[in-house]
Amino acid sequence: MRDALLSVHDFSVTYDVDPPVEAVKNVTLELRRGEILGLAGESGCGKTTLAYGVQRLLKAPALITSGSVVFHDASGEDVEVDRLDAEQMRRFRWDKVSMVFQGAMNALNPVAPIGAQLEDVFVVHRPSMSRAERREAVAELLEIVKVGRQRARSFPHELSGGMRQRVMIAMALALRPQLMVMDEPTTALDVLVQREILRQISQLRHEFGFTVVFITHDLPLLLEISDRIAIMREGEIVELDTAERIWSNPQDGYTKTLLSSFPRLTGERGVVVR
């Protein structure tokens, strides 16, 4: 059994509107070092709120009403994420845990070259680096994600959707975080580009050994890439198991519904539940 990277205990988030919405309800979850955990569920199930919440990225009216989040750093130190002050939190984010945001293709600044946007990460988090070192680090990142160093001066609109997504992954990779949270990273891409990006994520994970939380509603995709899958519904994790067992022996009724909502690509034709 691999050791834990992140322990979430009894975590709840409420949107303090009228009437209040309990978006995440008493979630307890242990993320293992090096695994890909798939987080699946339909819109409004709380999967994004959970992923943002554990990094304290939520704004009012969202309110964390209970729970603790402990990050087990590779150095052996345990970081209680909910106890960090603002400056500690700023250092923690992106350095230990980075994100590839939903709609990442449009998350880039349209009026700045991508190289400059990648450099910003180092300006903020690695102030001791010289300009030349930053340039070199950016060039290296762009090589790693196969966009190519010569594109550092390109603007986002000059890149295809797939390339922009790679730039976002490069950005998330910049500080060699131990955990990467990916929120629907391939949803807007067509299947061929999606497959390339997935290959790349898997390859980078082998190379750099980070852990991935992969959020999507696309269960067939998760079944292929995840080690374990958590199924969320109405703020609760209704089932958490290895991808193989979720596929072959789902326990929860909702998991079964989700599984049967996707027609099989190759299985028997017409096996589509009504």
Add this chain to the structure above:
Amino acid sequence: MTVLEFDHVTKVYSVRGAGQMKALDDVSFTLESGRTIGLVGQSGSGKSTIAKILTQLETPTSGQVRLDGQPIPRRGAGLRAYRQTLRMVFQDPFASLNPYHSIRYHLERPLRLDAVVPKAELEDEVRRLLHRVRLEPDAVIDRRPHELSGGQRQRVAIARALASRPSLLVADEPVSMLDVSLRLGVLNLLADLGRDEGLGVLYITHDLATARHFSDEILVLNQGQVVERGTADDVILRPQHPYTRELRAASPDPEKHFASLSGSQGGTR
């Protein structure tokens, strides 16, 4: 009966500074009433150009498109009649319904414009349309789009498309924005309507799995050319063209994935 015919259609766009781009290259196919053709391919393959030509947003550079045997009229009453015969179901049910208007208004409007039924029968016809898309008329007729779920909205959009009694429905990614548990319901509805009412359905998608289950025939487009066509099962299960194989290999397929895992440890992850 043939509803739609694409006869050697080519569409060339001139791109400033980059010469000419062939969006469609000699595309021919026919769609019979009561049948569904799935049109698959990645972004930029020409799927949307076909939809644009059908809706008259573009005209072909060469070749001809015929609906019910007639070429597409360019203007006037002919064009109006054409638009009555061909109806679209769009991708985004949140954007394609007007937030200010009730469901009743959305369905009455095409009925009035195309004078489908006498005024006195408007209400009955609206209710009949809602029934056909499996919505309970009393529950939705006076509501506005934001009060309905995505799946219900898409059903309203389908009812609106049916209002003027078309012979062809063009559904451009009709379920990709819906929650997964609602998708099959909408696709099953489209399939039933096609079969029961003799509608031709052109189902444009990049999702091979639903294309296989909900189409009789599949056309694979790549860079404006039809690279493969055949019955849905033939194209997806026994693809001949390298591009179709590539598309299939890229589509998530848990069945094959777990089979290969148990067969040889390691798999293709």
